[in-house]
Amino acid sequence: MQKRVSLDEIQLARAFAIIAVLVVHSSSSGVTSIPTDSLLFPVYNFLNIAGKLGTPTFILLSSFVLFYNYYPKKTGAQLIKNFYIKRLKYILIPYFVFSCMYFVLKWYFYYDYPSIGFAIEKFLYLFALGKAHPHLYFVFISVQLYLMFPFFMLLFKKFAFLRKHSWWIGIALQWLWVYLNKEYFHITLKGSISFSYFSFYFVGAFLGMYYDTIREKMKDSFFRFKMLAFIFFTYGALVILYTGYMYLVRIGVYQDVSKHLPLVVNQYLGEFAWATHALFAGLSLFVLAHWANKRFSYNTKATFMEIGATSFGIYLIHPLFLMVMRKMVEGGSPIVYNGWQLFTFIAVSLISWAVVRLTQKTLQNNYWIIFGKLPPVPRFKKEMRTKTETTFSS
Structure with a gap:
């Protein structure tokens, strides 16, 4: 049987997933460092928990x-x-x-x-x-x-x-x-x-x-509406449940709330919130990638396709640069500290991507030893429909 064509939608979904990973890892120090009564703590908590879908x-x-x-x-x-x-x-x-x-x-x-x-x-x-x-x-x-x-x-x-x-x-x-x-x-x-x-x-x-x-x-409008409404509504409800549950745990309030809940709920609520939230988040990204494949402009799509193509390498290398960035600024005024967290996310993302592609260009036939299989850097032409495969493809 002829090899099946790889799907742009999968590369886009990988791009969304690696961005979520970078958000979670970049926000983790903020969750553990800033006071729980800070106005920004709920923001860090939301990014750190809602992003756990990558x-x-x-x-x-x-x-x-x-x-x-x-x-x-x-x-x-x-x-x-x-x-x-x-x-x-x-x-x-x-x-x-x-x-x-x-x-x-x-x-x-x-x-x-x-x-x-x-x-x-x-x-x-x-x-x-x-x-x-x-x-x-x-x-x-x-x-x-x-x-x-x-x-x-x-x-x-x-x-x-x-x-x-x-x-x-x-x-x-x-x-x-x-x-x-x-x-x-x-x-x-x-x-x-x-x-x-x-x-x-x-x-x-x-x-x-x-x-x-x-x-x-999915070409049937009624069937499509039912499926998308179910996926996105459930995902939205689970985001609220999971981020709310973890917020109560982190500020030390959940212990008091748990006294009024059945034992089985207390035993499995955390696992249920994470597992179901992540599952519907994955389905939502899968659907979103299909939407983006049709609606993104050429340049936007090309950018996300490149992120998806290098996502495995970015996943492997980014904690190294995150460790370095965190050592450079470990405290300071709220503006400095929070600004550095945002800068860290952007810098780590760009540096990780650049190192992956630079390694591929420098080592050429042997780069796979470090970053696995990578597609070539695409030539971005308007007529071209980029088809790429990554390390997760066959």
């Missing part, structure tokens, strides 16, 4: 691209072999490189390990859990999902029921894991375990397998 959206998009590209193909040993070779080359090797880099930097600046042997053991432990730096858990989760992908694809091809109902099966499996972990397993590093993201993975799989069918249905 990583789940990347998982949803990654799953979508995998099933969109691979599901129509005939599954065989060679296809699976090529799939794993590409993931090893473009995902695991950059993950190893950045795990080493962040571990060595933090070792130099923050830690004093007693011996080289101890440091190596510590690194291997952190590398195995995606913990060499906090943001690397996303790559660690992605590797777990890649390992399971051929198994799920074969299951979906063989059993129509699993395929047609995959979206709610994924949600059910994720919440089964949440319940079992809370009641029996008590694993504290659940954020590094792929089961915690099955709803995003399976919804992405469903969209990938039925994408052409869904697009046809």
Whole structure:
């Protein structure tokens, strides 16, 4: 079967997702540093919490691209072999490189390990859990999902029921894991375990397998109105719930509020607010990307397409520059401090993008060792409809 055309909409959605990641990480110091009674604290809280949609959206998009590209193909040993070779080359090797880099930097600046042997053991432990730096858990989760992908694809091809109902099966499996972990397993590093993201993975799989069918249905105005109203209304309600819940927790009020709530609500409210908010945020960005693909001007679209094309590299490198920027200005007057937070977001975003593209240009055929697979820098012509693939594509 001929290779399917990559979709501009996916690159746009990746761009929106990486911007959300940068907003969350840039606002994290403000949330922890400024007083909770400050007028700007609710703003920082909103940006920091509402923006926690980037990583789940990347998982949803990654799953979508995998099933969109691979599901129509005939599954065989060679296809699976090529799939794993590409993931090893473009995902695991950059993950190893950045795990080493962040571990060595933090070792130099923050830690004093007693011996080289101890440091190596510590690194291997952190590398195995995606913990060499906090943001690397996303790559660690992605590797777990890649390992399971051929198994799920074969299951979906063989059993129509699993395929047609995959979206709610994924949600059910994720919440089964949440319940079992809370009641029996008590694993504290659940954020590094792929089961915690099955709803995003399976919804992405469903969209990938039925994408052409869904697009046809969306041409019906009544069906489109129902779906979009449901997605955006639910997302709006969940944004209010999640940001409000975290605001009450951070200002120390939720403990008093929780006394009036049922036990089951207190046990699962935080998990429910995050998981459902992130899922509908991912769906909203998926829809928004389709709207943007039709409505953005050429220059605007070209800019976001470039951000999406380099999003994996930006994701890997940006914490390094964030660490540097935060060391430069750690306090000061409200105008200076808050202005620096905004400047940090802009500077880190631009520098990260520039380093990714400069590395590609400088190393040429070997840049993938650091940043995985990147499309070439597009030549922006008005007639051209840019088609790009990134490290998450097949």
